[in-house]
Amino acid sequence: MSGRRQDDCDVLVIGGGLTGLTCAVLLHEAGHSVIVVEAADRLGGRVHSLLDPVSGAYLADLGPTWVWPEAQPFAASWIKQLGLGLVPQFESGDTIVDIATQGSPARYQLPRMEGSYRVQGGTTAIVERLFERLPSSAIRTSTRVNSIGYDNGSIRVSTDNMALPVMRPRRVVVATPMRVAANTINWSPALDSSVLNAMETTPTWMAAQAKAVAMYSEPFWRTNGLSGRIASRLGPLVEAHDHSGEMGKPSGLFGFIGLPPKVRHDNAQALRNAIVKQLVRCFGTDAAEPDTLHVEDWAENPFICTPTDITEQPQHPQLTPSVLRKPFWDDRIFFAVAELATVSPGLIEGAFHIGTTVAKSVSETLLAQQADLER
Ligand SMILES: Cc1cc2nc3c(=O)[nH]c(=O)nc-3n(C[C@H](O)[C@H](O)[C@H](O)COP(=O)(O)OP(=O)(O)OC[C@H]3O[C@@H](n4cnc5c(N)ncnc54)[C@H](O)[C@@H]3O)c2cc1C
Numbered sequence: 001m002s003g004r005r006q007d008d009c010d011v012l013v014i015g016g017g018l019t020g021l022t023c024a025v026l027l028h029e030a031g032h033s034v035i036v037v038e039a040a041d042r043l044g045g046r047v048h049s050l051l052d053p054v055s056g057a058y059l060a061d062l063g064p065t066w067v068w069p070e071a072q073p074f075a076a077s078w079i080k081q082l083g084l085g086l087v088p089q090f091e092s093g094d095t096i097v098d099i100a101t102q103g104s105p106a107r108y109q110l111p112r113m114e115g116s117y118r119v120q121g122g123t124t125a126i127v128e129r130l131f132e133r134l135p136s137s138a139i140r141t142s143t144r145v146n147s148i149g150y151d152n153g154s155i156r157v158s159t160d161n162m163a164l165p166v167m168r169p170r171r172v173v174v175a176t177p178m179r180v181a182a183n184t185i186n187w188s189p190a191l192d193s194s195v196l197n198a199m200e201t202t203p204t205w206m207a208a209q210a211k212a213v214a215m216y217s218e219p220f221w222r223t224n225g226l227s228g229r230i231a232s233r234l235g236p237l238v239e240a241h242d243h244s245g246e247m248g249k250p251s252g253l254f255g256f257i258g259l260p261p262k263v264r265h266d267n268a269q270a271l272r273n274a275i276v277k278q279l280v281r282c283f284g285t286d287a288a289e290p291d292t293l294h295v296e297d298w299a300e301n302p303f304i305c306t307p308t309d310i311t312e313q314p315q316h317p318q319l320t321p322s323v324l325r326k327p328f329w330d331d332r333i334f335f336a337v338a339e340l341a342t343v344s345p346g347l348i349e350g351a352f353h354i355g356t357t358v359a360k361s362v363s364e365t366l367l368a369q370q371a372d373l374e375r
């Protein structure tokens with residue numbers, strides 16, 4: 001719409017993760033003016049990549065890796081629509097079962113991870129393609145929302161970005177983890193206790209996890225008849241997988257670290273040494289000197305993980321209370337984050353699903369309001 005001030009839009013999307021961007025793209029393409037504010041200095045949220053420090057080329061996924069397109073129609077259709085390809089997770093060869101404290105680790109043929117696919121160019125390619133469908137003026141990174149108020153039919157949103165005045169959007173989509181929105185945004189008037197309680201008891205999937213990526217010049221494990229997969233009771237990686245590109249380049253492995261956040265935080269260098277030691281134990285001395293060893297600790301990201309996510313036991317995503325899927329403050333505020341989806345909550349599939357559903361609901365309320373005004 002012409003003549004708009006930069007603080008004025010139909011829809012303000014708070015959070016530039018997969019859900020927020022999906023929702024923003026659909027609203028923009030439906031003709032609504034949209035602004036996305038993202039607290040971090042990059043888009044993507046839990047979708048994040050390790051890039052080559054020199055060329056900037058994609059090396060590895062630091063957040064999500066897999067989709068299961070045969071069981072996930074939303075992810076399958078969006079990935080196709082965005083022009084991205086899928087490749088099956090590499091798993092030819094034996095798995096290392098890392099349980100013996102003495103001698104060589106055992107090699108087994110474990111059941112295959114049938115149906116697990118990786119996105120060509122990494123899961124951040126999804127974020128890049130969504131971003132391309134939005135006007136660049138619609139995106140504000142390094143902009144954290146700190147308060148949302150509602151008074152007399154009018155929404156007011158303020159951020160920590162001094163260059164951005166108080167915003168007065170017609171609708172707001174809160175596309176942040178629910179606990180982050182409950183703990184770090186000042187709501188005025190206070191949220192209804194049933195809503196607040198539901199937000200605080202909605203865990204954020206994988207928020208307190210950490211992933212390690214080791215890049216090498218060659219996928220030497222493949223030549224030795226190994227799939228790159230590790231199943232370990234000894235750790236620190238409890239499971240690991242081949243994470244190489246097509247034809248084995250770039251060559252890498254990734255694994256999930258099975259230590260609590262505090263132990264990881266307090267022993268960062270010892271942890272890195274222990275990861276390399278484990279990779280040597282499992283794959284031999286070729287693994288001793290990775291070109292890059294990166295540990296991405298999601299528990300240290302305050303825009304994703306809250307103290308509650310750190311202290312409680314991780315739980316598999318479950319259907320969240322329906323109160324979080326209802327707009328409030330006269331249909332001005334909508335929540336949308338992967339955990340709120342009614343299909344595959346917490347996953348990429350859930351992010352596409354809830355982003356699509358909420359965009360439709362927001363658009364309907366805007367069109368209904370417009371029709372009322374014209375009557
Ligand atoms: C290590 C790991 C592995 C995973 N593996 C898989 C997998 O293999 N397959 C799969 O399907 N899923 C996986 N997931 C889950 C997947 O990443 C999520 O489902 C998906 O990325 C969620 O997207 P989202 O946009 O809903 O939320 P998020 O990505 O959490 O986005 C929320 C955004 O809100 C921003 N934000 C927070 N507070 C504010 C504020 N006050 N103001 C402005 N912005 C704010 C955050 O910075 C963030 O960008 C994994 C996640 C992790 C961490």
